[in-house]
Amino acid sequence: MEKFVRKQSCPDDTETTTPSKKLKPEEIEGKEEAVDAEEDDFSDPIPWQKIESEGLDCDYALLFTKHEADHLFQKLEKEVVYSTEEAKVQVFGKVYGIPRKQATYGDTGLIYTYSGVPRLACQWTPTLKYIRDSVTKVTGHTFNFVLINYEDGHDHIGEHRDDERELDPLSPIASVSLGAVRDFVFRHRDARGKQSSRRIEPVKLVLAHGSLLLMNSPTNTFWYHSLPVRKKVLLPRINLTFRRIMSTGK
Numbered sequence: 195m196e197k198f199v200r201k202q203s204c205p206d207d208t209e210t211t212t213p214s215k216k217l218k219p220e221e222i223e224g225k226e227e228a229v230d231a232e233e234d235d236f237s238d239p240i241p242w243q244k245i246e247s248e249g250l251d252c253d254y255a256l257l258f259t260k261h262e263a264d265h266l267f268q269k270l271e272k273e274v275v276y277s278t279e280e281a282k283v284q285v286f287g288k289v290y291g292i293p294r295k296q297a298t299y300g301d302t303g304l305i306y307t308y309s310g311v312p313r314l315a316c317q318w319t320p321t322l323k324y325i326r327d328s329v330t331k332v333t334g335h336t337f338n339f340v341l342i343n344y345e346d347g348h349d350h351i352g353e354h355r356d357d358e359r360e361l362d363p364l365s366p367i368a369s370v371s372l373g374a375v376r377d378f379v380f381r382h383r384d385a386r387g388k389q390s391s392r393r394i395e396p397v398k399l400v401l402a403h404g405s406l407l408l409m410n411s412p413t414n415t416f417w418y419h420s421l422p423v424r425k426k427v428l429l430p431r432i433n434l435t436f437r438r439i440m441s442t443g444k
């Protein structure tokens with residue numbers, strides 16, 4: 195099978211020591227600017243919303259205030275280097291261009307192969323680490339990889355499942371959204387298309403600026419998700435899906 199390797203040009207090694215304490219967004223440049231914030235990780239729990247259906251288990255919350263989310267968006271605009279060439283995916287052996295900018299960051303040497311495209315992780319940037327650690331603090335889950343999609347309203351992501359073999363099946367996928375608010379749709383695998391064997395209502399969400407959507411096991415086994423086109427949405431959006439990869443893909 196023909197392979198398309200995404201060769202992403204990574205920025206210089208900007209990795210710094212992971213902050214061990216909660217920092218304000220303006221303090222994420224480096225640990226030397228950190229202030230002591232004597233906060234208990236769970237002293238101010240965020241209000242989770244449970245989203246469930248047959249085989250679907252998600253949690254949704256506003257992780258960042260508007261002010262924090264605005265700031266993080268601006269930091270990512272400066273730090274993240276996106277693929278410059280059009281990315282390609284293979285669906286049932288046919289090759290398609292991906293209509294959006296993408297980037298992959300994570301622990302050294304990690305490769306994540308999806309839709310037939312192996313992607314090497316660039317080193318975590320300070321802001322990506324900060325967001326990753328913020329997610330870990332409120333969920334208790336750790337992540338070693340993030341896929342970043344940069345989209346406007348003309349961009350979409352077709353129905354797919356995040357079910358690649360190198361993903362830890364027991365780890366949730368944590369989706370952080372910054373920027374434009376977008377609709378997000380789940381569709382059960384048995385209720386897709388005209389020939390579908392069952393009638394199961396799709397689950398439609400609206401992902402807000404600063405939000406976190408946790409897709410827990412077994413959601414990605416039974417449900418496809420997509421980001422539909424919304425041509426009236428003119429503002430950009432950055433979506434970060436934090437993942438746990440078990441081993442490098444081959």
Ligand SMILES: O=C(O)CCC(=O)C(=O)O
Binds near residue numbers: 341401435
């Ligand atoms: O942009 C989004 O909200 C969805 C991203 C997504 O589907 C993915 O990374 O698998």
